[in-house]
Amino acid sequence: MKLQNLKLSNLKLKHQLLLLIFISITIVIFIQVIYYIRFQVIIRKYTNVYMQNSINQVEETIYTTLKTIYKSGLTIAYNKYTQLFLIDKPLNQDIDTQEEYYQYRLELSRYLTEMMRYIINSNENIKDIALVDPNERVFTFQSIISLNNYKHAINKLLKKTGHLKRYNWVHNDDILNTNNLKTYYFSLIIPIYSTLEELDNLEPLGTLVILCNTAVINQISQKSLITPNSSFIITDENGKIVSSSDSSLIGEIFNKNILVKLNKHSGIFISQYQGKKSLIQYKNISETNWKLISIIPWNELTSNITQLTFFVFIIGVIMLVLLSLTGYVFILNITRPVSQIINTIKDISVNNNIKQRIQVTTKNEIGLIAYEFNKMLDSIEKMTETILKHQSEIYEVKLAKSRAEFTALKSQINPHFLYNTLDCIRNLAFMYDAPEIVKIATSMANIFRYSIKGKEYVTLHEEIECINDYLKIMNIRFANKFNTQINIPEELFKAKILKMILQPIVENAIYHGLERKLGNGNLIISASAINDILQITIHDDGKGIPEDELSELLAQMEKEILSSYHNKNEETRSTGIINVHKRIKLYYGESYGLKIYSKLNEGTTVTIEIPLILDEQ
Template identity: 35%
Template sequence: MIFLLQIYYYTRFQVLSEDKEELHTSEIMKQVEERMVSFMTDVKDAAIAVSYNTTIQNYLESDDVIYKLTNHNNVTEITSGVMSSNKNISSIFLWDKKKIGIGSLTKKSFRVREDLEEGYEQDLYKRNAAFFGKVHNREGTTNPIYYYVHPILPQNVADYREESDHYDYSIVLYDLDYVDDMLSNIHATSNSLLMLIDNSGFIVSANKNRLKNQHLDDSTLERVADITDTKTLEFDQEMYTVQLKSINNFGLKIVSLIPVHEATNEIRNIRNVGSIVGLIMTLLIFTMGYAFFRSVTSPFDKIIRFMNNIGNKQGKQRMEIHSKNEIGFLMKEINVMLDKIDAANEHVIQTNSLLYETEITKKQAELLNLQSQINPHFLYNTLETIRSIALARNVMEVVEITTAISDIFRYSIKGKDYVTIENEMTCIQNYLQIMSIRYMDKFSFHIQVDDAIHQSRIPKMILQPIVENAIYHGLEQKSGKGILTIQGGKTEDNRIQFEITDNGIGIEDEKLKMIQASLSEVQPETLNLEVNSGLGLLNTHKRIQLAYGNGYGIEIDSKYNEGTTILVRMPWEDLS
């Protein structure tokens, strides 16, 4: 009878042990799955945070070079901020519709671009083309490069309805050090194997370094793919108990391999010492049950009474801790929870106060905006009043000056930053009309601009500073009557060229060389675009290069006591 009982309990313990091992392994795999889902979701969230950032969307949609240069640092700060929030992300960069990279570009970035263009060309034309990728065995790569691609749709998504359209993309490169560390610390048994594989059988990570970045052979991969429950499998010339768990939506599988002989070790020990341990445990259970009853019931009753009285008294309420066991730890955690609740309440109060102050600041800004809109109307009305008085008293010079000033004022503060040459020349004529009255016909001017370029687009107020320099620094100091000539047309290389010539006093050779050197050394990013900054010859040159590039700008030539010629070159943009 005793022998039969031993056989019965041994068999039962064997089944229970196998079930426990299977359950333990399932729990491990579930934890790994949860961590991997969290890891991959963090990578996706980083790409989504970049893709749906309005600053980045506006930056990629804009064709304005000035706007892009101005906001380039903002885009870099946004991607760097997102990257710094996740230590597993090694790089975040953008590919725009023209396949130009923006951000932290490295050799890995261009390997990813090659992989995308060759392996995912069709996916890149789909609006919802968000996917994980891997660069492996490509020339120039020693280890796999893992990345996630997410499209950056414009704010007006209706403009991109066709699948053949190109999109902007955010690309997140991430490291698997976290995954490697996680798996290397997980061992169900001393020689158990835990692997993370993709759909192609590539071992992404494992708790044994020798298995990483290897491929399962076809036969092993086929047998692993057929596993629906716990099975045995021969791997690396040894029999293993195998469990498989798929990570949905990420194309990954967790494979657990436990040597069969290690899974049954516990059974042998149970068979040998089962009876003795059973007797000892029975005595211990009675003893510990009595001690547990005495040590747990009273503290739990105290906790219940305390929780029922929370909020009934003024001030902070905390539990007195007298023991260092689990009950004492629970009391300590309750006190910590109450501290966090108090801190959260204080934070809510501070947040509400900050929101109130922010609302006040917003209202003040709206008031200042309304006040700023009053000033232009006031100036228009003042100029119109002066014009009316001058007209009534037949002072025609004042009428002409106020009319021209009003037109220039409206032109300079209203409308877009780019205007047609026709509008720009109207502004120049108004300015020259004022200067002719001021200097009492000390100089004459001639304007000759081809009709073919009248509708071409140029930056607003780009020629006025040059004309102003010609008058104040050339013609004003000349004895006798001067001549100012403005000519404009399109060159053979499809550029717009303006030639502004005066026969004033000219520029001395030494000073001319300094000016020419300054123009050749200008860097567009040093341009100060504050509203009140003066735009002289140098800043005009900077504005042109900032808008169109280093191939455009201003050239100056002058002879002392003979005159000065300034050439202005810009690209031709026909808006007709």
């Protein structure tokens, strides 16, 4: 019997409404908790991604810096006059007197001094350059590198590896204090072998030592801070801090408890740093065995989440109060008229007073029930008076029920290998003196890097840089068959445009216009702003497009359909142009897109029209 009373249909209307309000409040609280947990996970995920991107950017910058220093070293080491200076005797020179020999050595010294001066002045990472001959005589530009420094670095290197490699990075133990700022120094050591045809010697002619500092790397660390109290630290293989956003830490040994956890190539974990719970992410630089370490205090990482928690809590409390008040009002508006009806019915039943009527003034379904019930009482009263004359008639009262459904729809929005391969090709080409391949590999790497950038919009300057890389490849491919002019006002380089909308058009101009032209041609890229509209024009004086093919291409652009365009010779042209045209209309609207003018044997002009939006940064 008790179980039957617990059925929902057996509960009082008031209790059913209270249960409905309680379930609604529970659902709201549950959704808020799920939303908070999910948002917390997303924030931490994107923080990790942002930290990883920052570390990758710093690693790439350091790698580029070291690569530049290494190339400068090769420039010196394998210069003809450097090797003649280290040999210490003239080859195929008509030098008969001691005075002529001294003059010969003086000219070599002046040449090397100017070369070192130029390299040091053009690279702020390089502090000093020295040449050491087999007799351990040191020729240095700034006189910072001494023979003792050289021997110390060589002994340290031989103790570690047992031999000198093609190039060697050595960390110096000394920390020099310059302008009250600690600066960490490290050295690049390159053994110099002969490349002179007159000298057939497999032994090293000498050694090149380049002393470098981390001043520029310190600036990079300062710019890589994610939060106000975060830290960006670089340590050497011994755990000594070589660069830090806090310059006072340079030269100190990094936290040993954290160092023991940095045993992989990269990783992320939570640990105590300087007495604070912190999120720590690290990555190794294999070139130097340095470690890049990013540290963010946990309270700064979760500050936004804490604010969100408080905000969600306040919203939750407000919603609970509103739901409770709303439920209370609804319960009163529903149960009070029902109670009046029930009390009236009971009174009629007990006292047999059929003259009593229900006093309900509402106009809803309950008021309709009361009205119909009163009508029924009127009818009963009349039937009672005429019971001997007429058969009693039965009246039925129909009760209406309303149901409400709540539906919630949710939607979720949601190569490293190529770079390494191109870099390998570029290094091999450099070693085998193939400058064209070096240029092609470098330009290809730049284009790949640019094309897979996460952002959809770029500046016109970035897009032109990509076009310049592409034109470098095309000039090698076609042996400078065409001349290129870029006529763009300086202020328009800051204009924001869709990424990769110029390259397909430039490619069409070269392959379908200039390549088919007899003799040399011209490619002109220009830009102008008219009434807040940016116009970018690509003009070539190549073969041009036949009138019938141009008409069909323009028609396809209007339809934005590629399937019906079957001309194989123009398939690539139409695909690239129509894709660009569609992208512009999709992102900017129907008022923008491409305009094409072409005349056979005179050339083609493609004009891009998009809104003028300047990058304020």
